[in-house]
Amino acid sequence: MSALIHLDNVTKTYTLGAEEVHALRSITLSINAGEFCAIVGQSGSGKSTMMNVLGCLDVPTSGRYLLNGSDVGTLSDDQLADLRNVEIGFVFQTFQLLPRASALENVELPLVYRGLPARDRRDRAQAALARVGLADRMTHKPNELSGGQRQRVAIARALVTDPSLLLADEPTGNLDSATGEEIIRLFSELHNAGNTIVLVTHAPELAARCPRAVRLMDGRVTDDGPGARVALVPTAKLPSPLTGEGQGGGDVAAFDLGPPTLALPRKGGRGNAA
Amino acid sequence: MLRKLRRAFVELSESSRQAFGALRTHRLRTVLTALGIAVGVATVIAIAAVISGLNSSFTQQVEALGPHSLFISPRPMISRGDWWNYRNRPAVGWGELRALRENATHLALVVPSARTHGSVRRGDEHVDDVEIIGTESEYATASNLRIQQGRFLTDVDTAASRNVVVLGADLGEMLFPSGDALGNRVKIGAQHYEIIGLLERRGAIMGKSLDAIALMPALTFARGFGLHRGLTIAAVAKQDEVNEAEDEIIGILRRYRKLPPEVADNFAVNRQEALLSFYKEMTGGLYAVAFGVGLISLVVGGIGIMNILLVSVKERTREIGVRRALGARRRTILGQFLLEALALSSLGGFFGTALGLFAAQVASWLTPLAARAAPSVVLLGVLFSASVGVIFGAWPAWNAARLLPVEALRYE
Numbered sequence: 115m116s117a118l119i120h121l122d123n124v125t126k127t128y129t130l131g132a133e134e135v136h137a138l139r140s141i142t143l144s145i146n147a148g149e150f151c152a153i154v155g156q157s158g159s160g161k162s163t164m165m166n167v168l169g170c171l172d173v174p175t176s177g178r179y180l181l182n183g184s185d186v187g188t189l190s191d192d193q194l195a196d197l198r199n200v201e202i203g204f205v206f207q208t209f210q211l212l213p214r215a216s217a218l219e220n221v222e223l224p225l226v227y228r229g230l231p232a233r234d235r236r237d238r239a240q241a242a243l244a245r246v247g248l249a250d251r252m253t254h255k256p257n258e259l260s261g262g263q264r265q266r267v268a269i270a271r272a273l274v275t276d277p278s279l280l281l282a283d284e285p286t287g288n289l290d291s292a293t294g295e296e297i298i299r300l301f302s303e304l305h306n307a308g309n310t311i312v313l314v315t316h317a318p319e320l321a322a323r324c325p326r327a328v329r330l331m332d333g334r335v336t337d338d339g340p341g342a343r344v345a346l347v348p349t350a351k352l353p354s355p356l357t358g359e360g361q362g363g364g365d366v367a368a369f370d371l372g373p374p375t376l377a378l379p380r381k382g383g384r385g386n387a388a
Numbered sequence: 389m390l391r392k393l394r395r396a397f398v399e400l401s402e403s404s405r406q407a408f409g410a411l412r413t414h415r416l417r418t419v420l421t422a423l424g425i426a427v428g429v430a431t432v433i434a435i436a437a438v439i440s441g442l443n444s445s446f447t448q449q450v451e452a453l454g455p456h457s458l459f460i461s462p463r464p465m466i467s468r469g470d471w472w473n474y475r476n477r478p479a480v481g482w483g484e485l486r487a488l489r490e491n492a493t494h495l496a497l498v499v500p501s502a503r504t505h506g507s508v509r510r511g512d513e514h515v516d517d518v519e520i521i522g523t524e525s526e527y528a529t530a531s532n533l534r535i536q537q538g539r540f541l542t543d544v545d546t547a548a549s550r551n552v553v554v555l556g557a558d559l560g561e562m563l564f565p566s567g568d569a570l571g572n573r574v575k576i577g578a579q580h581y582e583i584i585g586l587l588e589r590r591g592a593i594m595g596k597s598l599d600a601i602a603l604m605p606a607l608t609f610a611r612g613f614g615l616h617r618g619l620t621i622a623a624v625a626k627q628d629e630v631n632e633a634e635d636e637i638i639g640i641l642r643r644y645r646k647l648p649p650e651v652a653d654n655f656a657v658n659r660q661e662a663l664l665s666f667y668k669e670m671t672g673g674l675y676a677v678a679f680g681v682g683l684i685s686l687v688v689g690g691i692g693i694m695n696i697l698l699v700s701v702k703e704r705t706r707e708i709g710v711r712r713a714l715g716a717r718r719r720t721i722l723g724q725f726l727l728e729a730l731a732l733s734s735l736g737g738f739f740g741t742a743l744g745l746f747a748a749q750v751a752s753w754l755t756p757l758a759a760r761a762a763p764s765v766v767l768l769g770v771l772f773s774a775s776v777g778v779i780f781g782a783w784p785a786w787n788a789a790r791l792l793p794v795e796a797l798r799y800e
């Protein structure tokens with residue numbers, strides 16, 4: 115299978131006065147089309163920096179980034195803009211919705227930069243919002259929506275262009291666990307539908323459900339493998355809100371909410387399952 | 389190609405929606421900023437309208453003198469602050485008149501006139517500040533006067549220095565509202581004069597009525613008011629002989645006054661052309677001043693636009709980041725903020741134009757200045773303000789466009 119993403123010796127160094135911050139140190143990594151990959155790691159380990167590079171929002175200090183086989187470093191600013199528009203859907207940790215625009219207008223925005231006529235934009239944006247379960251909230255402004263609804267608007271905006279790569283930086287970071295669960299379920303559905311997804315998360319139980327997870331530490335890849343293994347081993351010592359008290363750190367199974375098939379009905383079975 | 393065009397169109401309509409949306413959101417800010425531009429544009433338009441009004445009335449007036457007319461007086465009609473040099477010049481008198489009449493070959497007409505100001509009375513009624521002119525029959529031709537009732541002065545009136553007078557339209561109407569002026573008498577100074585004619589209305593120029601005049605034979609005038617201010621001689625050159633006529637007049641008068649070659653003329657020959665060119669020079673200066681004032685206030689307004697746009701870019705840094713992340717190109721962001729600047733300044737330009745025209749109109753109601761707004765001036769004002777927007781918006785817009793997506797998104 116050809117690699118959709120290939121990072122080749124990518125470094126990112128921030129210079130703050132005399133001090134140098136090495137956010138990414140020599141990262142080499144491939145992600146194939148159709149994969150669902152989690153990025154985990156402690157705060158400050160370089161996850162967002164890597165996502166920004168993957169999303170063509172930032173350029174590496176050195177190294178090459180091949181997206182779909184072409185070297186992103188050789189592209190002009192305009193070409194990068196087009197690439198972001200066509201190939202990439204980015205879900206930001208802080209939603210990054212335009213506050214004065216309705217949910218529908220927010221979702222339409224990437225289609226504006228694709229030059230679609232208004233009617234097509236509206237049809238596609240409505241479809242995307244319906245897909246994330248917000249058919250009845252289209253005309254609401256972001257401040258009239260709950261956090262989870264905003265996140266879903268942000269996801270709809272990332273999906274509306276049918277990107278070949280969906281990037282999500284802590285899409286559940288601001289949400290309670292139930293809403294986070296809903297979002298993750300949505301991503302699983304998208305993955306099952308064939309989308310390539312790279313997702314940053316702090317929650318090990320979510321990463322554990324991804325077929326693949328990559329652990330970053332101090333700007334380096336320290337682990338790469340099935341989500342269940344990569345996500346759970348080192349964090350087992352850390353308390354997690356979902357583990358509940360009294361559960362042993364090594365009790366890996368406690369986090370395993372089941373196989374990531376997740377074609378669950380929207381009403382959710384949490385109450386019944388208890 | 390078609391795709392590109394369509395994309396450009398879609399982005400443009402989105403950008404203008406954004407620009408107007410931003411202006412609507414900050415109404416007060418928008419109005420105040422646009423006001424800065426409006427004041428500049430209004431100033432230029434109002435001044436230009438007043439000058440252009442002045443211009444056309446003056447030109448009309450001077451052209452009415454006729455291109456063949458020459459006026460001989462001690463001092464130039466227009467002096468440029470050097471009147472001191474002319475203060476001791478001798479008056480022009482009957483001698484000069486006779487010399488010209490006897491010797492000139494390029495002149496069709498030589499007409500003397502003496503002037504003063506006074507009141508014209510009829511019983512208790514009186515009109516003040518009337519221009520009283522002592523002259524001869526040919527004055528009507530030389531000055532383009534037309535008789536409405538009765539007759540103008542004749543050679544007989546002049547030769548006999550009869551106490552007769554021809555009144556301007558205003559005077560006749562004011563003193564004889566019932567229209568029975570002809571044959572009646574008015575008192576000017578110490579004497580009574582019989583009214584023999586009324587002139588056609590000539591209107592007013594720069595607030596000064598051209599109809600408040602009373603004409604009488606030159607000798608009658610001399611008897612009533614004296615000739616201490618001397619005469620003005622109007623000379624009309626034969627067709628296409630103005631230049632020769634001017635030289636000839638100068639020669640005749642120098643000879644008559646026995647001026648040695650090294651002494652400069654001690655009289656002035658005024659021509660319409662000279663009046664016009666002087667006037668053009670003067671209004672040219674006014675235009676330059678108006679332009680300067682307008683330019684300064686437009687620059688001030690432009691700085692206001694730049695300021696507000698910088699604020700707007702700062703406020704919307706995150707939005708810019710979002711747009712860039714979603715595929716907006718630099719030029720799209722640039723265009724969005726340029727449009728905002730353009731909308732602001734055009735708004736200012738529009739209201740400024742309206743305000744300027746209104747001010748000019750008010751000026752022509754309140755003052756004798758007849759303002760006239762040339763369409764070209766309005767167009768100029770609008771274009772000018774629009775370009776001010778683009779020029780002063782360019783830098784903030786470029787600031788917005790060159791933001792890096794990550795940094796814009798991270799902005800707090």
Ligand SMILES: Nc1ncnc2c1ncn2[C@@H]1O[C@H](COP(=O)(O)OP(=O)(O)OP(=O)(O)O)[C@@H](O)[C@H]1O
Nearest residue numbers: 128130135136137156157158159160161162163164
């Ligand atoms: N613009 C910047 N200027 C300087 N240093 C930066 C900048 N952005 C990130 N860094 C540094 O780079 C390192 C990696 O940051 P990054 O945001 O990628 O971490 P992260 O893994 O996303 O952390 P978190 O989980 O808390 O979001 C950190 O040490 C951070 O301080």
Ligand SMILES: [Mg+2]
Nearest residue numbers: 161162163283
């Ligand atoms: Mg981060």
